[in-house]
Amino acid sequence: MSHPLTQSDLIFPMQSLSTSTTLNSLRRSALSISNRLSSITRDSVFVQSVAEVFDLPLVANERCGGWYMPPENKVESVYFKSTDGHTNEWSFNTRRLNLQVLDVIEKFGGCVIVDSTRRGKSMPDALLKTVPIWCCVMNRALFAESGSHDLHTPPQAVSASEHAQIEERIDRFVREFLDICKPNIPSLRQKLQKPLRPIWVTQGSTLPEATPDFPEFHPIVLCTASGRVQGAEVSAGGYIQGAADDHEAWSHGLIPKIFWSNKDRLLSTNEEELPELIADLLNKEQGPDSVPALIKPTINLHVSSSQKLDISPYDIIISCTPEALHTTNPEYVKSKKYLHLPLQTGKIGSRDLRGQILRLPSFMESLDLTDSKILVCCPTGKDISVGVALAILCLYANDDGKIKSHATGKHVDKTFIKQRLSWMTTTSPTLNPSRETLKSINAFLMPDPNSRSSAEIPTGPLASRLTLINSNPTSSAPQSHSTPMSHTLFSNLENSNQPWSFTRTLASKLPTHPSGTVTGTATFTPYTFPATAPKSITEAGPALLYSEEGEFVTDTNLRFIARRKYIYILCTPEAEAEADDPYIKIHFFESDAGTEGQGGLFVEMSALALSSDGDAVWKAQNRDTHLCGGDLYAASWKFGDGMVGDVGRVDKKAVEGILGGPGKGEMWWEVRYDVTGPKKDYLSLTRYWRG
Template sequence: MSQPLTEADIIFPHLSNTPNLSSTLSSLRRSTLSTHNRLTSIISDSNFVTTVASAYDLPLVANERCGSWYIPPSQKSGSVYFKSTDGHMGEWSFSLRRLNLQLLDVVGKWGGAVVVDSTRRGKSMPDALSKTTPIWCCVMNRAIFGEEKKQETSLFTPPQAVSESEHAQMEKRIDGFVRQFLEICKPNIPDLRSKLQKPLRPIWITQKSSLPESPPSFPDFHPIVLCTASRRVHGAEASESGYIQGAADDHEAWSHGLTSPLFWKHKDALITTSEEDAPALIKKLISSEKASNAIATLINPTTQIYISPSSNIELKTFDTVIGATPTPFSPDEIKRAGVRNYLHLPCQPGKLGSRDLRTQLPRLIPFISSLSYEVGKILLCCPTGKDLSVGTALALLCLYANDTGVLDTGTPAPGKRDREGVY
């Protein structure tokens, strides 16, 4: 005969049979931050981004890596890499490794640009847009225009995100950043000046901003519209009906390997797929994408350096292969392709890979020096073909190429390049 229920059985069931509050909240948070909710939030924010571009009649530029998720590929005019860490309180910096001079090409062609980024819950805009990019604009203005437009080369920051005290501290560092840029990078100022008719000035746009009814003109400066894609969420995500602020941030943690180009290519299928089936669909899309052969891109003005993704690349047309990848090509694969020289630089995928690359790059010099014959066509590859391989190419060019792109693979001439700066 069963024992009668006690008060403890009714009111205080054993915790092993009933989830505690913490685990319940964690489960709710995971369901709110689902892949489906992230992708629908990205599409919603993307609609705002394209509206901003239309309002100012300016091209869209992604601040990588988050920004590309919010821009349809057909409307993306370029990429930049302004890091939020260069704008953190007390750590304000002008990166000599991420000069972002390609943004000046976009500005020179269109008169300005809309730079897109986002940030997670708790902030109205990322430090990359409120501080790092304004510092860059100010440094560019002072380096390019000097005394010519002194009154128009002040530092501009958003008062709602940067206090007067912080602004003043940032301002004190600008002239030092300008000196470093001019002395270490030795930029071609006349060439940069030919791209800008007037100084750059940042303008900040969030989803709370009022947009112009018709594209405004800016006679005194080139506008750099700094667009925070996501709207600010003040409460928990669960109170937002599935909307996630900064949904694209740190995509390695939630995307199951999905990339922004693949997302935009298959967004309708992804959005209509259930959360349970999403990982399988993403895996299928990635496999299908990898099945097509990668195409190597020649780095101009050289005639022998190429970069490409490491998956499905035809190796047999190359004499020398340098791979910044998590795992090396197999010896059999290298032998079958007839590759004469192979160097594997072990690098993790994602953010950690750039740190690994800096420790691996010094191996380039003994590798190149050990080659007893012509290096021939050189392939530099990484998982994406867009980041670690580009860094490897830059190091190789700095160490061994002349100004016309001709390689001399002998011992790098002392003083020819600042090799410490390369790494």
């Protein structure tokens, strides 16, 4: 006869978890992809009702606002930053003029600008203060003859003291707008019949029953899409305030266009299956052909993405790409002048631009620009290519936008650079280079005279070291620049519109650790260290946050959700004195008691070496074995040749193929851990791929 069960016979695996771990698990469950997409859909109904009752078009404050409306309902995008409205940081951003709003107002009489904010606030600072500041600056600049035009902020959210402090700065903002940006006031004034006035609407507002009339001003309706949640997310029944915010962290690469095209299918899919479905939708999505943007007031300088690019209309092409552009047309090889600046995307490319941009002057001054159309491109068309075009505008364009092949000799300072940059942001608000790119361009245009000895300064504009470049893309001469393979690898880990898929096999020799298979997806996103992190970490080099989620199926058919995070850091010789060459190291990512950040060192990758098997596979070992809790970790990696690339090569093959770059190899990689010790004895093999 069996004994009755007692409490000691029961096993509660969750007892081993801390309260904070349990709460974090509940919070992650509440912030699921399914809940986010459902919340966005619910909020979009409110947004559409606001547009209908005011009879005004929808304008998305990117990047969050674009999620709350189908693409066909969005007439324009704007870029008003919340940081420009933060307390004591109030600013009028001369880099983001958002003058395209005036075109919408001219056509429709007003607009509804949509944004949202996460739990804890009723409205985002972009709508509370940044847009009102912009409206007041526009009013005082364009309607100077009709009064002072007061600043308008919502009194229930902005105190009288803060309002007064902001208003004290408005006249200075107006002067900066007029002096730095030098706008065409008569042209802008023709777009508006009366001043602008912000109006705030939230889900707690009472909407008018009939469309209101505003005879004295153009209404700028500032719509906060999300409802306000009191308490934690788990108490809101699955609703997430500001669900679209920080979408890189949860969307698995999903973008608004694909979401709205497949909304019903996504909303009806189980949470566990959503990452795979999103990856499938991304694979099937055909990106649009590049549409070069003409930088006004020039008549011949264009900026574009290098993806699906038609180069036929252009006489002069500058590509800021990892590999040289290709063409199948032999006539282009003879007729088009071409400069390749071998640069990666992201921060690595922006930093390397500081050296590559020195090749621009000799190239420009060798050209005949008569009736020539110039194209500058990079993979995104929004960052490095914009920086190079900015350098061209500063050095070779006169005040009317006419570009010459010799430097104009104008004095270049930060104000002048901002003026030229405003030409680009006025053309399109997306043409806004990153801080790292601007730092490289500023260093080129305004070199530090103390950084070189006088003997090293060559003659020529800006006292830059001019390197002869080969403007003929058929030349087989090697480029003078060579990007280390570790830089290329690090960039390729991140750069994609879709996550990595992976399969992991675990084979354990100990019964205390199960064997089985993990399948899931992983992402690499840029990571910023907290202010409390030591300088030895923050200054080591650029960092990526690795995040994975998958299902672990044991050999006994038990199933678990597996999640893990690491921080990948690209260490450079400049940052670490003991490093002879760049290398990648991996740290644990700690998340405990509400705090998150970089943990201890896990493994460091040695230099890459080509496999001796002749199979175009690159291999690496860990620099040292890693001891963790008495167990020894040995790591090894394999990479398809596409992960390492052939950076900086320009040869005949580079112009006889198709547009896009030579040597497009396989994009996959593997990592293997052999773990031995008193507590663990297993082998882990993970293979990653895209597509």
